[in-house]
Amino acid sequence: MLLSLEQVTKSFDSVDGPVPVLRGVTLDVAAGETVALTGESGSGKSTLLHIAGGLETADGGSVRLDGQEVTTLNDTGRAALRRGTVGVIFQQFNLVPSLTVAANIAFQARLAGAYDAAHAEALTEALGLTSQRNKYPEALSGGQQQRVAIARCLAARPKLVLADEPTGNLDEDTAGEVLAQMRALVADTGAALMVVTHSQAVAAEMARRLHLRGGLLDASASGQTGSARAS
Numbered sequence: 001m002l003l004s005l006e007q008v009t010k011s012f013d014s015v016d017g018p019v020p021v022l023r024g025v026t027l028d029v030a031a032g033e034t035v036a037l038t039g040e041s042g043s044g045k046s047t048l049l050h051i052a053g054g055l056e057t058a059d060g061g062s063v064r065l066d067g068q069e070v071t072t073l074n075d076t077g078r079a080a081l082r083r084g085t086v087g088v089i090f091q092q093f094n095l096v097p098s099l100t101v102a103a104n105i106a107f108q109a110r111l112a113g114a115y116d117a118a119h120a121e122a123l124t125e126a127l128g129l130t131s132q133r134n135k136y137p138e139a140l141s142g143g144q145q146q147r148v149a150i151a152r153c154l155a156a157r158p159k160l161v162l163a164d165e166p167t168g169n170l171d172e173d174t175a176g177e178v179l180a181q182m183r184a185l186v187a188d189t190g191a192a193l194m195v196v197t198h199s200q201a202v203a204a205e206m207a208r209r210l211h212l213r214g215g216l217l218d219a220s221a222s223g224q225t226g227s228a229r230a231s
Contacts, residue, residue: 001064002192003029003052003160008061010047021047023215024061031159034183035194036203039212045196046164048212052194053086053162054078066159083112087158087191089182091165093145095137101148102133109155116155123151127181143174150182154189161186163195167202179205 005027011018021044029035039045050056051063054070057078063070066085070078082088087108095104105124109115124130127147137145146166153161166182167175179202186193195206203209211218 001028002031002033002066003027003194004062004064005048005052006062006064008048008051008058008063010044010051010056010059020215022051022058025212025215025217027052027210027217029160029192029194031192032187032190033192033208034186034206035192036206036209037194037196037212038198038200038203038209041198043212044215045212049162049164049194049196053088053160054081055088083108083156084114085159087153087156087161089146089149089153089161089163089166091168093137093142093149093169095145095148095152097137100134100136101129101140104137104148105129105151105155108152109157112156114156116157119157120151120155123154123185126185127151141174142169143178146170146178147181150178150185154185154191157189157191159191161191161193163193165196165198167197167199175199175202 005025008022008025010022011020025048037045037048047056051058058071065081068081070081073081096107099107105120106115109120124133127150129144129147129151132140132144140148167179170178183205195202197203
């Protein structure tokens with residue numbers, strides 16, 4: 001199993017004391033699998049995604065990624081894991097404004113020591129960015145910026161791709177095109193894909209759909225069984 005979460009808990013501090021967000025989430029994701037994570041705003045979807053990718057730490061439970069226990073890693077260890085094993089696609093794109101499209105695409109792969117110019121160029125072409133490669137993010141449309149973010153993520157050949165509302169800032173037509181391109185390119189790499197989304201159309205494109213409610217995963221809400229378990 002590529003990703004295994006066991007009884008993961010997480011709370012955030014407030015003026016009234018700790019607020020539980022995740023109450024014991026157990027989830028398995030296999031290599032090459034596509035999973036949609038849905039839930040109401042504030043249900044903890046993004047928190048769960050960030051814990052899976054080592055962007056945030058859990059309060060309790062176990063997180064294993066590619067055979068490594070993430071919860072025992074320090075900041076440096078988690079950063080190394082994110083560079084080499086995990087790729088994240090954000091709703092807000094998070095491109096480096098001072099870098100060109102080509103440099104943004106290469107950025108993550110260079111940090112991971114995994115830059116392959118031919119692979120980066122193939123991604124650039126597949127996502128229709130060849131004519132934009134020397135432009136800066138401010139000169140691009142939202143759809144183009146999201147394509148750059150996808151290419152940057154995949155250029156490092158991650159084993160797990162985490163996408164947080166990847167089409168949330170796009171119009172319906174552009175969102176459909178970008179989602180199709182992302183799914184096809186992720187499938188080509190053999191990576192697993194987990195997508196946080198409010199969109200039922202996006203969720204329907206994933207092989208498995210899970211719903212986060214009350215800090216627990218409810219697989220039955222989408223008619224799924226087996227790989228998501230919650231206490």
